[in-house]
Amino acid sequence: MSASSIALNRFGLGARPGDGVSGDPAKWVLAQCERFEARPAAIASAPSTSSVSATLATYFAQQRMIRAEFGPRRPKPAPSAAAPMTAPSAFMPMTGPGAPTPMTAPAMSAMMAPPAMPGPAGDKPGEAARRAARQLAGKQSRDDYGGAVAARTIAALTSDAPFVERLVHFWANHFAVSTDKLEVTGLAGPMEFEAIRPHVLGNFADMLNAVERHPAMLLYLDQAVSVGPDSPFAARRPRRRTGLNENLAREIMELHTLGVRSGYTQADVTEFARAMTGWTVAGIGRGPGARMQDDSRQDDARPGAFVFLSEVHQPGDRIVMGKRYPAAGEEQAQAVLADLAVHPATATHIATKLARHFAGDTPPPAMVKRLQAAFLESGGDLPIVYRALVASPEAWVTQPVKFKSPWEWYVSTQRALGTTIVQPGVTVGMMNQLGQPVWKPGQPVGYDDIAAAWAGPDAILRRVEAAERFAARAGPVDARALAPTLFPASVSPATTQAIARADSPAQGLALLLVAPESMRR
Amino acid sequence: MLDRRSFLSTGTLGVLASAFAPRIAFARAATNRRFVFVIQRGAADGLGTIGAVGDPAFAGVRGDLAADFATGTKLDGMFALHPAMTASAGLYKQGQALFAHAIASPYRDRSHFDGQNVLETGGVSAYQVRDGWLNRLLGVLPAEEARAIAVAATVPMALRGRREVASYAPSNLPDASDDLLQRVTMLYDGDRQLHALWSEAMATRQLTSDLGQDGGRNAAATGALAARLLKPDNGARIAMIETGGWDTHTGQRGRLAAQLKGLDVMVASLQAGLGPLWADTMVLVATEFGRTVAVNGTGGTDHGTGTAAMLFGGAVKGGRVVSDWPSLAPAALYEARDLKPTMQLDAFIGGAVSSHFGIEPARAMAALFPASAKTAAVEGLVQV
Numbered sequence: 001m002s003a004s005s006i007a008l009n010r011f012g013l014g015a016r017p018g019d020g021v022s023g024d025p026a027k028w029v030l031a032q033c034e035r036f037e038a039r040p041a042a043i044a045s046a047p048s049t050s051s052v053s054a055t056l057a058t059y060f061a062q063q064r065m066i067r068a069e070f071g072p073r074r075p076k077p078a079p080s081a082a083a084p085m086t087a088p089s090a091f092m093p094m095t096g097p098g099a100p101t102p103m104t105a106p107a108m109s110a111m112m113a114p115p116a117m118p119g120p121a122g123d124k125p126g127e128a129a130r131r132a133a134r135q136l137a138g139k140q141s142r143d144d145y146g147g148a149v150a151a152r153t154i155a156a157l158t159s160d161a162p163f164v165e166r167l168v169h170f171w172a173n174h175f176a177v178s179t180d181k182l183e184v185t186g187l188a189g190p191m192e193f194e195a196i197r198p199h200v201l202g203n204f205a206d207m208l209n210a211v212e213r214h215p216a217m218l219l220y221l222d223q224a225v226s227v228g229p230d231s232p233f234a235a236r237r238p239r240r241r242t243g244l245n246e247n248l249a250r251e252i253m254e255l256h257t258l259g260v261r262s263g264y265t266q267a268d269v270t271e272f273a274r275a276m277t278g279w280t281v282a283g284i285g286r287g288p289g290a291r292m293q294d295d296s297r298q299d300d301a302r303p304g305a306f307v308f309l310s311e312v313h314q315p316g317d318r319i320v321m322g323k324r325y326p327a328a329g330e331e332q333a334q335a336v337l338a339d340l341a342v343h344p345a346t347a348t349h350i351a352t353k354l355a356r357h358f359a360g361d362t363p364p365p366a367m368v369k370r371l372q373a374a375f376l377e378s379g380g381d382l383p384i385v386y387r388a389l390v391a392s393p394e395a396w397v398t399q400p401v402k403f404k405s406p407w408e409w410y411v412s413t414q415r416a417l418g419t420t421i422v423q424p425g426v427t428v429g430m431m432n433q434l435g436q437p438v439w440k441p442g443q444p445v446g447y448d449d450i451a452a453a454w455a456g457p458d459a460i461l462r463r464v465e466a467a468e469r470f471a472a473r474a475g476p477v478d479a480r481a482l483a484p485t486l487f488p489a490s491v492s493p494a495t496t497q498a499i500a501r502a503d504s505p506a507q508g509l510a511l512l513l514v515a516p517e518s519m520r521r
Numbered sequence: 522m523l524d525r526r527s528f529l530s531t532g533t534l535g536v537l538a539s540a541f542a543p544r545i546a547f548a549r550a551a552t553n554r555r556f557v558f559v560i561q562r563g564a565a566d567g568l569g570t571i572g573a574v575g576d577p578a579f580a581g582v583r584g585d586l587a588a589d590f591a592t593g594t595k596l597d598g599m600f601a602l603h604p605a606m607t608a609s610a611g612l613y614k615q616g617q618a619l620f621a622h623a624i625a626s627p628y629r630d631r632s633h634f635d636g637q638n639v640l641e642t643g644g645v646s647a648y649q650v651r652d653g654w655l656n657r658l659l660g661v662l663p664a665e666e667a668r669a670i671a672v673a674a675t676v677p678m679a680l681r682g683r684r685e686v687a688s689y690a691p692s693n694l695p696d697a698s699d700d701l702l703q704r705v706t707m708l709y710d711g712d713r714q715l716h717a718l719w720s721e722a723m724a725t726r727q728l729t730s731d732l733g734q735d736g737g738r739n740a741a742a743t744g745a746l747a748a749r750l751l752k753p754d755n756g757a758r759i760a761m762i763e764t765g766g767w768d769t770h771t772g773q774r775g776r777l778a779a780q781l782k783g784l785d786v787m788v789a790s791l792q793a794g795l796g797p798l799w800a801d802t803m804v805l806v807a808t809e810f811g812r813t814v815a816v817n818g819t820g821g822t823d824h825g826t827g828t829a830a831m832l833f834g835g836a837v838k839g840g841r842v843v844s845d846w847p848s849l850a851p852a853a854l855y856e857a858r859d860l861k862p863t864m865q866l867d868a869f870i871g872g873a874v875s876s877h878f879g880i881e882p883a884r885a886m887a888a889l890f891p892a893s894a895k896t897a898a899v900e901g902l903v904q905v
Contacts (some may be wrong), residue, residue: 403714454715457722466707498708503700510701516712 001398005490007119009521010358010395010402012162015486016414021181026390029041030160033383038197040158046151047144049194052186053215053304055144057283059137060290066133070126072458086495141185146424149431149438156411164200167386168507169407170357171196174350175211175256176446177220179439183285187216187304188439204350204380205341208256212248212337213306215281217434221444224287228277228314233288242288244314251444257340264321271318275333277324278313281306288312346466347375353449354385360401361450367394398521403451407433409463413513416486417474434466435459464514471510479508487517527829547583552666553801554836554877555751557791558655558679558761559784561770561808564638566822566830568814568860570606571620571842575599578849584816585774596620599695600842605781608789612833613840619902620788621869625810625862633768634721636809641679642869645892648717652682654870654889655761659684661880661888662758669759672747677707678720680761687757704903715864740764740783741790752804762787767808771819790835800835803877803903807831807866813858814849827860832873838904843869865896872899879905 003008007025010016012032016171021028159165179185191214199207211217226245228232249272251483253262280289281477283303301307308330311484318325320336328335340346351371355363389395404412410430431438435454441447450453457483471477479499483491497514504506512518572590573579575598580587594600594610601621602610612618628639628647635647643654659667660683670687671680680686708724709715749759763785769776784806792799811828827847832839847853847861855861867890875885875898882898890896 245820455718457718457720460715460718461722464701492711494708494711498704502704507701509705511704511708514705516710516715519715 001487002489002506003396003399004327004488006396006398006521009412011166011390013156013159013166013408014155014162014415016415017418017482021486021488023315026396029163029390030387032163033201033386036161036164036201037159037195038200040155042151042154042158042404043193043197046175046193047147047186047190049187049190049215049304050302052141052144052470053284053302055140056137056186057303059133059140060286062133062290063130066126066129068424069123070129077266099366107359130303137182139438140489143180144186145189145359145423145439146185146428148193149428150422150424152189152192153411153414153427154420157414157422158420162415168192168197168200170354171200171207173441173449174353175207175217175448176441176444177439178444180439180442181220184191184216184439185220187214189221190214191216192439199382201383204346204382205338207382208252209334211256211339212252213279215284215304215306217248217286218279218281218306219285221251223248223276224280224289226273226277227288227312228274228281230310230315231277231313233309237414239300244270244277245274246270249276252337254443256351258343258345259352262345262349268321271320271334271335274314274316275318275320276308278311278330279306279333280309280312320482334470342379344372344376347372347380350385351375354389355392355394356449357402358389359392359397361452364394367392402521403455404519404521405447405449406431406436406459406463407438409519410434410466412486412518412521413467413470415480416513417470417477417519430466434462460514460519463481463519464510467510467513468506469508470513474506474509476505477509478505479512482509483515483517486512491515491517552879553798554666554758555795555798555802556759556874556877557751557802557804558759559787559804559806560637560640560677560679560763561767561784562763562765563808564636564810564812564824564826565753565767565780565808566769566773566777566812567622567827568811569626569769569773570781571596571622571829572601572603573599573622573846573849574601576846576849578851578904580818581592582814582849585820586777586816586822589774589778595685596842599846603778606785608785608830608835612788612792615762617835617837619837619839620842620844621830621832621864621899623827623847623860623862624830624864624866624869625827626846627858629826631810631826633809633824633873638678640807640866641677643890644891648891650891653677653679654683654760655679655863656682656686657888658759658885659686659872661745661884662878664830666758666878668757669761670750670757672743672750672760672762673745676703677763678759679724681710698860729784740787744787744790745794748791751826752795752798763764767799769812769821770817770823771821773816773821792833802834803836803873804833805830805870806833807870807871811860814854814860815858825859826855827862830866830869832902836877836904838902843899843902848895864899865893867893868896869899869902871896873902876900876903876905 002027007021007029009017011029082468154409156162156165156169175196177184177191179188179190189190191211192255195210195214196207199210215224217461222245226248227242229243250269253264253269253272282289282301282305282466284290288309310329313329315327317327318332323339324331326490328469348368354371355367359367366439370392371385371388374385380386428438436447479502483495483499495512495517498511498515499508502511544728550759568583569586571585572587572593574590575589581872588602589604592604594604594613596599596613614824617796618680626636626640627645628636630636632647638647639645641653642650643657644650649762655669659669664781667684669684671677676686702723706719709719743762746760750757751760766776766780788804791802791804795802808828811825812822813825816824818821822853845863847863849860851857853861868886871889871893872882874889875882882900883894886896886898887894
């Protein structure tokens with residue numbers, strides 16, 4: 001690969017027709033930091049945390065009303081947010097782009113009308129209402145999800161700062177939530193848009209703070225239901241099954257900051273989890289914050305907003321990794337988080353993942369050391385870390401170092417074709433088919449960033465099938481001319497020959513989109 | 522199928538003819554011989570195809586799967602042919618079918634893809650040899666005979682290599698897709714990682730196209746198609762047909778019967794399509810490895826070792842089963858579960874192909890199976 005091709009493909013998201021690297025490729029990459037738009041038009045018109053949360057809050061309020069009227073549901077696991085409807089289906093019918101219709105109060109009361117009638121299959125009272133509400137909430141969530149996926153894709157396709165867009169995707173996967181829960185389905189996109197994008201060129205601690213306070217994360221990793229065992233809230237409900245949930249605290253240490261087996265203990269996790277009690281979400285889910293709107297005790301807390309409930313907070317000092325954190329309410333966990341953000345183990349963890357993303361599946365130790373030093377010395381100032389990254393010769397080796405993930409491949413093909421608009425259902429379905437549904441890695445560790453995760457026979461076959469479809473729908477494109485634009489001075493004779501011998505322009509284009517040059521970066 | 526056939530008659534044969542034309546113009550073929558290699562992908566159960574009904578352990582260990590042989594054709598004192606293979610039984614009676622039993626390639630593990638790679642490359646372990654033995658065979662044939670075609674979506678491993686080969690697939694996909702797949706195969710040829718992935722993807726794709734599907738109509742059409750590609754003087758002399766659906770882990774009795782029916786119909790339609798050329802034809806049927814001797818808990822068999830191979834055609838010195846039978850007694854099994862191989866598939870193929878084309882056997886072995894070059898080819902399989 002030429003340095004220009006590396007700048008476009010390894011650091012960027014692939015060239016668009018007419019794109020080119022001017023001047024020094026490394027400078028060209030870094031200059032994108034000046035051009036990055038945190039809130040481009042596509043993102044600005046996408047579903048937001050507050051719009052998605054308002055819909056969800058209505059749903060959860062409704063569930064509580066049904067419960068109040070008809071009593072608790074039959075004892076079945078996972079009541080309202082059953083998994084099947086939250087999972088985007090492989091080929092969702094196309095929905096309109098962007099803007100979801102906000103659920104209006106009259107619409108909701110219309111939904112509420114049938115509950116009194118018994119269901120067709122001899123349902124228990126209230127079951128029909130529950131089902132109708134669930135279906136509506138599921139559809140709303142899928143619409144929000146599709147709109148957000150389209151917004152993310154359009155931002156990636158139209159960006160003049162693809163290096164920074166790539167870093168947004170990197171951080172979103174680092175702070176992975178997975179749309180396996182109804183509450184997360186619509187909120188995963190807004191988390192990336194509102195907690196990651198604004199901080200991608202800022203300080204790591206600020207991004208960490210924004211992510212851990214976002215409702216998608218608080219709900220996904222169960223922080224919203226965590227209750228201090230000795231809190232006033234628990235004391236008032238001695239018979240209710242409430243208590244500490246360590247899920248988020250553990251994943252912050254293991255995945256978001258320090259990294260697994262980096263020296264912290266189970267006791268540290270528990271202490272951090274105690275410190276975090278009280279961090280919850282207003283109006284959504286089944287945590288103590290969910291009922292706040294009904295209670296009208298906190299009028300200012302909009303649904304989806306981060307709230308600290310002192311009555312849920314575990315009283316007392318905490319000791320995390322040998323350091324004492326005095327009782328300070330919300331600030332207690334905040335202080336732990338601030339220390340974690342600049343811990344040497346965190347620097348190593350982040351440096352290793354960045355090096356793996358840009359220099360190969362086995363991160364070069366010298367590069368990791370350099371990035372770690374940049375991170376520590378700057379106190380997690382991300383642009384300084386990025387500069388060390390771009391300055392690393394290990395990231396400029398001429399052999400491709402990474403096998404593209406399905407997302408990377410898809411985005412690069414669409415940029416190559418000059419696509420600037422995508423339909424939500426199509427993009428969602430395509431990413432499902434290619435094997436990497438957006439924001440749905442299924443686990444908090446996110447998608448693997450190594451070739452073994454993506455370089456499978458069936459995966460390649462799907463890319464070939466997809467490429468044929470893309471090429472068939474593309475306008476008249478001369479793949480022979482496009483190839484050197486996408487991979488300046490880096491197209492192999494075999495690819496050139498295959499394109500030249502194609503029996504139609506579309507076939508030549510399809511071959512270009514699946515050529516070895518297009519599969520790796 | 523109709524569209525494909527009409528396309529074929531007006532299109533593909535013309536393309537083939539013109540591709541071969543320069544060599545054809547003044548050439549006189551050294552022989553008129555035709556050779557077809559039918560690969561059974563998925564590990565065909567040799568013991569379920571040719572039952573060792575004379576082995577005292579057979580009926581007990583095979584249970585239900587042995588029952589079918591009550592109506593099968595008796596081949597000799599030990600073996601019977603599965604009753605689904607009626608045309609093959611007829612060929613056997615005419616001396617035009619030969620079966621080899623307790624045979625295996627050098628591969629001794631139980632992965633389909635590695636096993637198929639060994640079977641097709643002619644190596645001793647997977648991914649050691651970069652080209653296929655059928656492609657190397659082209660190198661030792663007179664130029665005018667060295668024309669091969671894959672009756673498959675892409676060029677299978679056995680045909681891949683330095684020599685150019687044609688391919689044509691009886692597929693339900695649109696023609697353009699088949700063509701793209703072939704071109705991707707070529708595009709990835711020099712890329713080690715993508716080439717390996719793509720080969721496996723194509724192999725898997727083949728595994729999903731069952732021979733028994735569609736009441737054997739697909740199989741008959743494939744046989745007829747291969748015959749049409751082989752029949753013209755300026756057509757291919759060597760063809761390879763891929764068959765899938767042999768991986769019978771469950772409900773083997775019905776599935777294998779359908780598979781064998783498909784194979785039988787394919788051979789019959791090859792014979793019918795080739796007409797008088799059948800006298801100069803040899804069809805080899807082989808699989809990557811066999812299946813367990815014992816039936817598993819779901820009426821099927823699992824990956825094994827020794828299996829059967831078959832030769833059909835007017836050129837074959839048939840009407841016999843070639844086997845040094847190892848017995849199915851528990852102590853005689855390979856790793857206490859599989860039919861123990863007593864004949865090398867390499868030597869069997871080397872012997873059959875060298876006699877068929879009149880190549881010196883040692884030369885054929887050295888070219889086709891270099892790692893087994895010191896092994897003597899099995900002689901006397903073909904009418905000379």
